[in-house]
Amino acid sequence: MELAHVSDLHVRGPSLGPWTGLLSKRWIGALNGLWRDHPLALLERILDDLRRRPPDHLAVTGDLTNTTLEGELARACRALAGVVEPARLSIVPGNHDAYVRAPVRARRFEHHVAPLLGLAPEALVWPRVQRVPISGGAADGDLALVSLNSAVPTPWFTAYGRLGAEQLARLDEALAAPAARRVVLVHHPPVQGDGRPDRPWRRNRDGAALLARCLARGVDLVLCGHTHAPFRHRLARPDGRPLWVVCAGSSTRRARALGRGGTYHRYWLEPDGPIRLDVRGLDPSTGRVEQVESVALT
Numbered sequence: 001m002e003l004a005h006v007s008d009l010h011v012r013g014p015s016l017g018p019w020t021g022l023l024s025k026r027w028i029g030a031l032n033g034l035w036r037d038h039p040l041a042l043l044e045r046i047l048d049d050l051r052r053r054p055p056d057h058l059a060v061t062g063d064l065t066n067t068t069l070e071g072e073l074a075r076a077c078r079a080l081a082g083v084v085e086p087a088r089l090s091i092v093p094g095n096h097d098a099y100v101r102a103p104v105r106a107r108r109f110e111h112h113v114a115p116l117l118g119l120a121p122e123a124l125v126w127p128r129v130q131r132v133p134i135s136g137g138a139a140d141g142d143l144a145l146v147s148l149n150s151a152v153p154t155p156w157f158t159a160y161g162r163l164g165a166e167q168l169a170r171l172d173e174a175l176a177a178p179a180a181r182r183v184v185l186v187h188h189p190p191v192q193g194d195g196r197p198d199r200p201w202r203r204n205r206d207g208a209a210l211l212a213r214c215l216a217r218g219v220d221l222v223l224c225g226h227t228h229a230p231f232r233h234r235l236a237r238p239d240g241r242p243l244w245v246v247c248a249g250s251s252t253r254r255a256r257a258l259g260r261g262g263t264y265h266r267y268w269l270e271p272d273g274p275i276r277l278d279v280r281g282l283d284p285s286t287g288r289v290e291q292v293e294s295v296a297l298t
């Protein structure tokens with residue numbers, strides 16, 4: 001089966017929201033959104049490429065918005081609607097989708113995103129566990145796909161994430177069920193490309209606990225975002241097989257050259273054996289989305 005992964009869309013809304021909101025931490029996000037370059041047209045190009053050759057499943061690992069405004073969420077969800085069927089879509093929130101307390105208390109992200117997933121807002125709970133059939137290879141089986149929520153409102157000038165004991169316990173249960181493959185989606189990477197945690201003010205504070213469970217329970221891939229430059233890091237599981245932590249970077253970061261910004265990932269998974277990763281990205285010289293690289297994750 002083919003699993004596509006996009007991340008960190010940072011869709012800007014029609015306005016910066018009520019001016020009173022700018023008295024909160026939101027002004028940092030508003031400034032960030034103005035100075036960082038995440039063109040909506042680039043998101044459309046990437047989504048068009050997905051529509052042209054729809055994957056079996058699409059994963060979006062957070063930061064749909066800049067400051068969790070209704071207008072940003074509505075615009076991001078409009079763009080994502082219909083790319084794949086609701087049952088073939090997984091979306092987790094990022095820190096920018098839980099920017100300040102009020103929208104988190106109101107479950108604003110869940111209210112906007114649940115209909116895209118074919119769910120009632122109250123049915124979108126974390127972790128979300130999906131089973132996706134995989135065919136091909138000698139022994140057919142299921143992919144267990146676990147979506148985690150690491151997004152918590154944090155103080156000014158910080159962007160760390162947390163999963164909490166309850167979510168980790170339920171993740172453990174979900175991973176214990178038999179499956180041919182296991183993939184975990186989380187916005188905040190448990191480690192960076194060098195195998196070390198991110199800086200304290202922006203790291204996944206439950207990253208070590210998450211990795212320990214993924215290693216012990218036979219997870220193949222941890223797919224994340226948050227860090228806007230893509231990276232991948234290999235760890236060895238106790239059964240000798242690899243666990244790859246792969247960050248898609250920001251799929252809407254303006255492309256400077258083919259493979260530098262404006263990229264997304266497509267994974268080919270069979271019940272067994274190495275996973276193939278195809279990176280696709282916008283070539284700014286032609287305006288087309290092209291293959292950047294194809295690697296076997298061994």
Ligand SMILES: [Fe+2]
Binds near residue numbers: 095225
């Ligand atoms: Fe983030």
